Amino acid sequence: MVLDLLLIALAITLDPLPVMAFVLVVASANGVWKGLVFILGWLACFVAVIALVLGLTGGQPPPPRSPPSTAALAAKLLIGVSLVVYGERRRRRRLAGARARTGGKGTAPAAGRDPAAGVSTPSTARERTADMSSRMDRSTVWSAAGLAVLLQPWGMVAAGATTVVEADASHLATWLALFGFCLLATASLLAVELYVVFSPTRAKARLLRLRAWLDGHKEQALVTICLVLGFWLVGKSIFQLTA
Template identity: 65%
Template sequence: MVLDLLLIAVAITLDPLPIMAFVLVLSSYRGVWRGLAFILAWLACLVAVIALVLLFTGGQPPPPRSPPSTAALAAKLAIGVGLVLYGAHRRRVHRAPQAATEAKGRAKHASDPHGGTGRMSPWSAAALAVFLQPWGLVAAAATVVVRADLSHFASFAALFGFVLLATGSLLAAELYTVFAPEAAGVRLARLRSWLQEHQEPAIVVGCLVLGLWLTGNSIYQLTS
């Protein structure tokens, strides 16, 4: 369970789309407070999913080969296959000429050189966090949390570590902005530009690697 949660948390925290959106939130009016609203909503989604799964299982993992256990593994297998197919699709699409997209991106950047989002409200920032939550990866985590045994401290530590790591990139950007706002503004803008240029390869690699792992791990557990 721990390794599965670790890999999924890394995939969530390195997802380029939420990071780029969060950088925009931080660059908005009173961005630190908007960023805090974004993070709280992001955390609320993760905690809510974990709580619902634990409420369903009662904090005790279902016995091996039982219908709930098999259903969780089947769901994890389906998500893994879905991620592989999605990554392959994105890779195939990314091979097409990107000149029009790049020109559009340059025009947008020219019209908004600072990449700001104006006077975004905290509620809008929170809604954006919910919208951009990588729900496919969160669903994959839910299929793993089914195996959590709350009678052992290690399960609590694994769940806490998952939530913390899945939010790690956002927390790092928020704290950086709080303690070094001028330097953070410049470097986060550079990070956003870099992510815009490399988001497709990152998404493709992340989906393929995690999808293959979830698929192989699920097949092994279903057949062993």
């Protein structure tokens, strides 16, 4: 259970999409408070899911090969397959987009190409970031909490829930593992929040540059995360179902 939770939490914290949105949150007006509420909403989702699973199991893992245990493994297998399919579809779409931009000849696209053709240029990326930053400036702290719920990678959270089914709440090690899961899954957001708190003058510009870099590499990251975690869940579930 512990290794599965560690890998799932690592995948969640490395997901670039929540980090990109969180950078805009903390870079907006009253960003520190909005960021804090975002993190609290983010953590509340994990706590609610864990509490729900422990409530259903009574804090005791179901016996091996019992219907609840088999159902949890089947659900984990389904989630793993879904992540693999999702990651492969994004990989193929990325390759197709790269071929379209180069005209299928492996050459770089011409400078100044029309953004309407589906090519993201630095100027359009800056305009998009500026527009989103403006909207975040007008948002409230409660909007930040709602955004945290919407941006949860719920597929990975569901994988964590199927793993928590194995938790034995009578052991201190179990609670430490669950605490570690929540902390690691929030680590990237906490790092950004603390950076803004302790270095507010330099943080905004550097974090916006980080967001621009993530925007250019998010597809590679998402494909890698989904495929690695998906294959792990599939392999582990099949092994446990057939052992």
